[in-house]
Amino acid sequence: MTRVAVLVGSLRTDSVNRQIAESLRAQAPADVQIDIVEGLGDVPFYNEDIDADAPPAAATSVREQVAAADRVLVVTPEYNATMPAVLNNAIDWLSRPYGAGALVGKPFGVLGVTPTPYGGKWAHEHARLSATIAGAVVVEDVTVSQTSIDVDVLNDAEVQGRLRGALETLVAYVPEPSAA
Template structure:
């Protein structure tokens, strides 16, 4: 299975705003993937979400593999897709009190080359749900911190964590409105990029 690199375009001026979505769960029917798909399918006019596939194909980051001309194809495709996007949104559960390894690994690949990675200067937000009383807050905090270190501009107001284990997030109108609001905040962000 190979990934086709995205074409780089200035989508803010011609096609609206493009958002690359990183899903932190590899399970085909995960709730967070379904949240990402719902956001994609109900995005406002002028907003285009692309769920970045192939995170499972990324080897664990190893500088020995990250050599010009020999960087793994999945990593090149990831960098091209994220680099071509106007915004990046992580939609992730929480595993053992932090973000899943697949998301952490993707952020590692996106952080290189240091100071010039695909996330540098890009507005970044993180949302997601986890059926625990904490709702994924630690995972979201860790993902935001890693993205900031990688040079992203973390939009602090883009945050939705499931607050109750009794809520069906896919059917709960209030939760869906909060998720849609978080996406609107990310898309509408016009802050100045800060140095990594």
Template structure:
């Protein structure tokens, strides 16, 4: 059986972050035929600089590009920092967007989920990820967005939120480019 590989980009670097725990829960509960892999090393990426992105990009950037290019889908799990996506996530998307028109995100189905302890549940960060990934050439799967306020419920234990998250992963995995037409 062929497995669908999903590269998971987590926007929080904190080891015990809510969004990292959401991602880890999704990895642990992945359906048969679905392989979710949390991409590591985002904290080791230098800020994107075209001067160092030549024939031999930094090792961390090369690993990131290879991991995402080898995946069938990308799932972004992110909090919201000051009304937008975390800088580490924006930087990763910058690295993945290059070379222009041929980056690892081009044509790749991408979805975004996450939770924050705000009344808005990360909607602004998610909108920024959607816009940035789309500009980078990704095929944004709109029905995958789950913006959950951690003030309302515990996203790690609430059955309704857990079902929304699982449904988001299923939608991303089941997405075909024909569905976009």
């Protein structure tokens, strides 16, 4: 069983990106468990002072959910040409303690939709960069940026196929052996 922790970049209840995450969970192969990480909106902005002694329960919960996964998938819109603050904050918490955070060594992918001509490409690039700095292993072939607002992404067979394909690529990813 491969466990995939999904971080949704939108807190809105009816977010299309949340619906995509739920759709992927419903369609996941039998040997893949999709866990949508809940509680991102409850995590305070990262502050080393509050992380030092006793991290807040919400941050600890997010860390534990991601640490328990084999893979991490971000499904996010783009806000003002970057990733939403809630996603950036989650990656900040997941990057600590430095060198031993919950993202270290985890295969990581990003996908999502946003009704702009750029389809979220900057949010996806920024999330991949931040995750790389946090120690994740970014799987470059796991990217779906939907640009057309004229497409019903939840019911379009081609878009759904690309989303499932991205998930399958992430699940199948085998890290390169490290040189010793």
